[in-house]
Amino acid sequence: MNKLPWRVLVVPYYLNRYARQVHVLRVALAFLFGLLLTVWTGMPHGGWMLVTILIVLGGVPHWGGVQRKALERMGGSLLGALAGLAAIVLHGWSPYACYAWMLVVVGFSTWHAQGGGGYLALLTGITLVIVGGLGDEPIVEALWRSCNVLLGSLIGMAAAATLPLRAMDSWRFLLADNLREAALLYNRIARRLPVEGDAALEQFNARLIRMRGLLPAVTQESSLAHSQLDQVQRCQRGMWTLLDRMAEVAETTPALVEEGSPRRAIVLALLRAAHALRFNQPQLLEQPLPAADNPARMQWPSHCHWLVAELTLTVEELRQNLQRTLPQLIAVPPPARSLVRRMRGVGRGTNQAR
Structure with a gap:
């Protein structure tokens, strides 16, 4: 303490x-x-x-x-x-x-x-x-x-x-909270457990809006391009839309909990990504998701089959983006250390000039 x-x-x-x-x-x-x-x-x-x-x-x-x-x-x-x-x-x-x-x-x-x-x-x-x-x-x-x-x-x-309060840290912690929220929400929807979908999705969207406002400062603090961060934002928005639609149709079909459903793989991937973001462990992002089943090849595909396939693709795209992005965020030194390095570089350059 x-x-x-x-x-x-x-x-x-x-x-x-x-x-x-x-x-x-x-x-x-x-x-x-x-x-x-x-x-x-x-x-x-x-x-x-x-x-x-x-x-x-x-x-x-x-x-x-x-x-x-x-x-x-x-x-x-x-x-x-x-x-x-x-x-x-x-x-x-x-x-x-x-x-x-x-x-x-x-x-x-x-x-x-x-x-x-x-x-x-x-x-x-x-x-x-x-x-x-x-x-x-x-x-x-x-x-x-x-x-x-x-x-x-x-x-x-x-x-x-x-005492650095970095936008890039706030951004990744908000992202970690959203991914964990998405994993728990999807798991409860798939297992037909009671869920307050509207409240959870509102919190998800509120974090997403806060993250959008942090993007200019994140790009300035890091070497990341705005397009890289925007891809992560789009994946989150896609997950929000899919979870919202799943919550509406999951009660009328058991597709999400059928044998062979990728539910466990999706939940695990989201939780591992959240843990990687919070504790700086990019190695947790190395394992790809299994390929999504094509509902067009099924005999009686339902709405949930299509939604699960789309969610699998979205989560995998997000994992790939984070696998490239997180190491670059981790490599950014704290502001005080960065300033000291710059001052040392200026001093060395002056001495060499002399």
């Missing part, structure tokens, strides 16, 4: 299980660090550092989102700070030239904020106003504000990397 709090901070399963508590903890620690740094050093305009920490870290729990938002904020802050400093310089020459420059930058940032620029473009215009004001701000204060924004972004990234 004494080791549990420390396990929460290092094991991905516990990090995701207590994601809200971990997120609150790291936001509080990052904010406290920024506050102490501001108070101890007497850094001017330290409030902008604290605001940046909350913007970068507060609303985006996963590392992929934090990293993207921090990089966009740092890029937008740099561009906006340069534009603000240019506005101050222009104001010393002509206030009208300063105002014209600000309108051009704001129009440019607004235009690109509606396209691919997004948050970075919008933040460029915001930082222009923060740093430059109306052009009559002292340059020293503008530089301090820019410095605080950059420091806040770095502190937010450091906190997210130290």
